[in-house]
Amino acid sequence: MKDNMITVQFLVILFLFINLLLIITFFQKECFYTATRYILFAVTLLSDSLVLFLSDVLAILNQFNILIHVWLCIIFCVVVIMYTTLTPVTLTAMTLERYVAVCMPLRHGELxxxxxxxxxxxxxxxxxxxxxxxxxxxFFGSASLKLYTQYQLCSMQIFIIYLWQQHLRSAIYQLQFLIMCIIIVFCYVKIMKVAKAASGEDKQSSRKGLRTVALHGFQLLLCLIQLWCPFIESALFHIDFVVFHYVRYFNYIVFYLVPKCLSPLIYGLRDEIFFHALKSYLSFGLYKGNLN
Incomplete structure (x- = not known):
């Protein structure tokens, strides 16, 4: 278990470091913080970094069985839930931006x-x-007032008092992600039609937009699977505690950390202008590639 925790800490620090580099690069050029796709990219980096840090703090507290006030746990979980949801919602907005750029280029500047x-x-x-x-x-409508002053291990399970609350949580997430999936599929189909009809540089741009939307779709799928993980873990918790720990570790790596490393890949390393700006920053301005 300690080896697993050390691996997680290494990965979290690595991703936070990469995100920090990309955020600093974002503020280096005016063309980044005045363009919609780069602004939304920066939003995902900031939200992912915040969620990584807070969830890592909670993981350490749980690993060492450190109890905290329930009211403090509520603050932690509200922020984590909100910004965990924010990433896929932002991905959907970035997909719509690519749809406008490829399918409605004349209105892109206005919209x-x-x-x-x-x-x-x-x-x-x-x-x-x-x-x-x-x-x-x-939870506030079901919990007693004395619960807020108690010390407990901080996890989402303490806020699920009745079974219907778990069903409500699941229904909200499924509905939200169904809507986002429909939007991404719609954008993918529309961009694919434009890509087939385009020629030359337009065709290359359309194909790049198509790949970006496909990567967003894959990232959104991982985020959706991540929402099912708590229900699987909750069932295993009552069956086999050792298996529960290993499954939770696997889920955290594959469905929690991996989607967050895809954002830097999609809009950091794959984007030529941003990639050249990053290389220029890392080389202290010695690299003079294409920064336009």
């Missing part, structure tokens, strides 16, 4: 202005807060 992007970020946060509002509203 994806900086002002509209800020409004989009506010809408993303509002949509991402819906699951936590429903989950904790049901």
């Amino acid at each position: 994806c202005s900086t002002r509209n992007t800020i409004n989009c970020i506010l809408i993303i946060h509002a949509l991402s807060s819906v699951p936590s509002i429903f989950i904790f509203s049901s």
Whole structure:
């Protein structure tokens, strides 16, 4: 178990370091923080970094059986749930941006202005807060006041008092992700049609947009599977505690950390302009590649 925890700490520190480099690179050039796709990319980096840090703190507390106040655990979990949901919602918004760029290029500048992007970020946060509002509203209506002053291991299980609350949580997530999947499939089909009809540079741009949307779809699938993990772990907890620990470790690596490392890959390393800017920053300005 200690080896597993050391591996997790290494991966979390590595991903946080990579995200930090990409966030610093984002602020190096004006073209990044005035373009919708890069702004949304930065939002995913910040939210993923926050979730990684807070979830790692909770994992360490649980590993060493450190109890904390329930009210403090509520604050931790509200933030973690909200920003865990924020990543797939932002991915959907980034997919729509690619759809507009490829299928409606003449209106891209108008629809994806900086002002509209800020409004989009506010809408993303509002949509991402819906699951936590429903989950904790049901908890506040069911829990006794003395529970808030108790010390417990911090996990989502302490907020599920009745079985219907677990069903409600599952239904909200499934509905939200169904809507996002429909949007991504719609954008993929539309971009694919444009890619077939395009020629030359337009065809290359359309294919790149198609690959980006496909990667977003794969990332969203991992995020969806991640939502099923607590239900699997909850069942195993009552069957075999050792198997429960190994399955939870596997789920954390594959369905929690991997989706978060895909964001830097999709919009960090695959994006030519951003990649050249990153190389320039890491070489202290000595690299003079294509930064336009």
